[in-house]
Amino acid sequence: xxxxxxxxxxxxxxxxxxxxxxxxxxxxMLVIMSLALLGFIFFYxxxxxxxxxxxxxxxxxxxxxxxxxxxxxxxPLMREQQEFEISDSGIKVKGETFSMQREWTSIHKxxxxxxxxxxxxxxxxxxxxxxxxxxxxxxxxxxxxxxAQQHVKNGLKKKAx
Numbered sequence: 001x002x003x004x005x006x007x008x009x010x011x012x013x014x015x016x017x018x019x020x021x022x023x024x025x026x027x028x029m030l031v032i033m034s035l036a037l038l039g040f041i042f043f044y045x046x047x048x049x050x051x052x053x054x055x056x057x058x059x060x061x062x063x064x065x066x067x068x069x070x071x072x073x074x075x076p077l078m079r080e081q082q083e084f085e086i087s088d089s090g091i092k093v094k095g096e097t098f099s100m101q102r103e104w105t106s107i108h109k110x111x112x113x114x115x116x117x118x119x120x121x122x123x124x125x126x127x128x129x130x131x132x133x134x135x136x137x138x139x140x141x142x143x144x145x146x147x148a149q150q151h152v153k154n155g156l157k158k159k160a161x
Contacts, residue, residue, distance in 0.1 A: 014130065022113065025114060039053060091107070091119060108152070117129045117130075
C-alpha cells in the first residue's frame with residue numbers, strides 16, 4: 001500500500017509546544033497539577049504548600065521550556081527540513097544531513113495529544129509530528145498501519161469517514 005509522507009521543518013515554537021504537551025498532558029502530571037492547585041487554593045498560608053506550588057506551577061514549566069530551547073539550539077538536526085515516511089514496514093526519517101529507519105518492532109507507542117501525533121520510540125523518547133500535516137485519509141491510514149502492529153500501543157482514535 002501507499003506510504004504516508006510528512007514533510008516537517010520544526011521551529012523553536014513547535015519544539016517548545018510539543019515538549020510542553022508531552023510533559024503536562026500525561027495523567028500523572030494532571031493529577032499532580034490538580035493537587036498542587038487545590039493545595040494552593042485551600043492551604044496557601046502553609047509555607048510548604050506555597051513552596052511546592054511555586055515549583056510545580058512556575059519553575060517546572062519554565063524548566064521544560066528552557067530544556068526545549070537548549071535542545072533546539074544545540075542540536076542542528078532539529079532545525080533541518082525533515083521528511084517522515086510512514087509505511088507498513090516502519091518509519092523512515094530523512095533530513096538534510098541524516099537518514100534513519102525504524103521498523104515497527106522498535107516502536108513503543110503512537111498517540112495523539114493536543115495538536116501533535118507522537119511516535120514513541122521508547123516510553124520517554126518520541127517524535128512529535130504536527131497533526132495539521134496529516135489529511136484525514138493519511139490519519140486513517142496511520143491508524144490502520146499502527147492497529148495492524150501487534151506490539152505497538154495505539155493511542156489514536158480513527159476519524160469518522
